Amino acid sequence: MRLMLNLVAAALIAGTAFLAAGLAYGDPRVVALFGLDRPQGPVVGPDGVPDAGTPVPGHTALAPAPQEAPAEASGLDTPPPGLEEQDQPLGQPKKPAVASTAYRFLATNSDGSPVGYSPCRPLHYVVNSDLAPQGAERLVDDSIAVISRATGIVFIFDGPTAEAPSPSRPPYQKDAYGDRWAPLLIAWTTPEQAPRLQGSVVGTGGSTHFSFGGGPRSFVTGSLELDAPQIARDIDRADGAAYATAVILHELGHVMGLDHVQDPAQLMYGEIGTPDGFAAGDLNGLYELGQARCRKDL
Template sequence: MEPYGSSKWPDPDPPRPHFLPPAADPPEPPAPRPPIKHSSIAAILFFLGILGLVCAGAFFGGELQQFLYGSSETQSQPVRPGLAPFGQRDDPLPGQEEADAPLGAPPPVVHPSSSYKFLAVKEDGTPLAYSPCRPIHYVVNSDIAPASWQALVERAVQQASWATGLKFIYDGPSSEIPSPNRSGYQPERYGDRWAPVLISWSTPEQVPRLTGQTVGLGGSSSIGLSNGYKAYVTGTVSLDAPQFADIVDTPNGDEIGVAVIMHELGHLVGLDHVDDPRQLMFGQASWVRQYAAGDLTGLAKLGAGPCSKDF
C-alpha cells in the first residue's frame, strides 16, 4: 500500500515517537516474483470460484521501506507530543488504551510451517507488528460497498483477530477516502488518538494501485522510539469496489470476499506474500479461503509483539 504522507507525520525529539531513522541494515527485499498474469484464463478461473486475489504485493516492500525510513523532511518536527496542548501537536498523547499485558493471545500453532514472510523485520530479527496491549480500532467507508459488506468484514476481522490474538474494535462508518498521503493522526476527524485503520471500498480512480486485476491493498504504517521500540500504529485496507462486487455475485462469492479481506488484513498486521499457493498470503489467484499453516504460524508471531506506553 501507499506510504502515508511522510511530510505530515510527526518526528518529535526523543524519547517520543518519531519516524524510524534510516537503517544501516535494511530488511531483505522481497524475493522477486513472477509478474501477475492478467490473462483471460485467470478471469475464467476466477468465475469458476478461484480466489481472484491479486495484490500489488510486489510493491509492498519498497513502499513500506520508504515509509519506515522516512525522509529528511520527516525529521524536522520540533514539538514533543504530549507536552504541547491538544490542537498544537502532531501526534496523540502516548499510551492511550495501552494495557499492562496483551489483550489476547494467538492460539497455539498446531501445524508449524515456515511458509510465511513478514513485510518488515526489526534489527532483533522479530517482525514489525502492532502492540498486542492495545486494541486496533477500525472504521469502514462502505459508500460503494456491496450490501453484504458488514458481515464479510466481521467474519474476516474475526479470523484475523483469532489468528493473532490482537483485539479489533469497530468504530463505525467513515467518509474518509484512502489517500497515499493519509496522516496517521487526524484529530479533526477521529479525535486525539492515532487514526483508526481505514477499511474502504474504492475505485481505481481513487486508489490508482487498484487498477487492473488488483482486488485489494493492505498495509500499515509504523512509529519508532529512541529506545528502539517500533510498532505499527494504523493502516488501510482498500478494496476495488467494482471487482469486489463481481466477486460476491459469484457462487460462493461471500466466501471469496471474506478471503480477500482476510488476505488484506494479513498484510495489515504484517504478513508479506509467499510463493506457496497453499497459503492465503499467496499473491496470485488461488483456491485458498482460510489462513493455512504458514499464514497461521506468521500471524501468531505478529500477535506476540512487544508492548509500549510510549507512543
C-alpha cells in the same frame, strides 16, 4: 521534553487481481513516510520482487519489501503516547494446530522480531461502506474476527466513516478521530477514488510503522481499500463470497504485517486458486505477530 523523532513509516501495499485461473495478488510495496505508493498495476503472476514502481510525488518508493527509508520528521504531530495501552496483551492468539514456517514478515526489528501492532491495546477500525456491495459488509466483520482469533489482537469497531482513502493518509487526525492515532481505515471504494485500484487490482492493504530514533518499530495505523465495483461483479458467483473473503483476509494479513510467501498453499501466496482461508504458515505468522511488544511509549 521534546523528543527528536526519527520517524520511520512504511506503507505496505498489496494489489490483487482476478485472473482467469483465480485470484492473483500484487506484491507488497514499501514506501516512505506515511505514504502509500501505487500498486503493481494489473499484476502479476506469482510472488516476486516488486519493482520500484512509480514514486508518489513527495514520497520515495522502495523495493523490494521489506525496507524503509528513515526520515527526519521532528516536526510531525503525534498523539499522547500509551493511550489504552495495558501491561499485558489484551488477548491470546490461538496457537496454530500445525507448525509451519511458511510465512514472512513485511518488516522486522534489529532483533529479528516482526513489526506488528501492540497487542496490549485495542486496534480501532472504521469502515467506509457507502459503496459496499450488497451482502459484502459482513465479510469484513467475519474477516476481522478471524484475524483477531489468530493474533489475539482485540479489535474495536468505531463505526462508519466518510473518510476516503488517500495515498498520503495522516496517521494522526485529531479533528476527525480525536487525540490518538487514527484508526485502521477499511474503505469500499472505486478505482476513480483510489487510483491504486485501477486495472485488475482489487484490493490494497498496509500499515504505517513508527519508531523513536533507531528503536523498535510498531504499527500505529493502517488502511485497506477494496474495489467495490469489481467485487460486486464477482460476489454473485458461486464462490464469490469466499473469494471476496480471501481478498479481505489477504489484505488484512498485510495490514497485520505478513508478506507474500512462495508456498501456494498459503493465503499469503501471490495467487490463490481455491479460497480456503488462512493455512498453517499464515496462522503461524499471525501468531507471532500477536506477540509483538507492548508500546506504552507510542
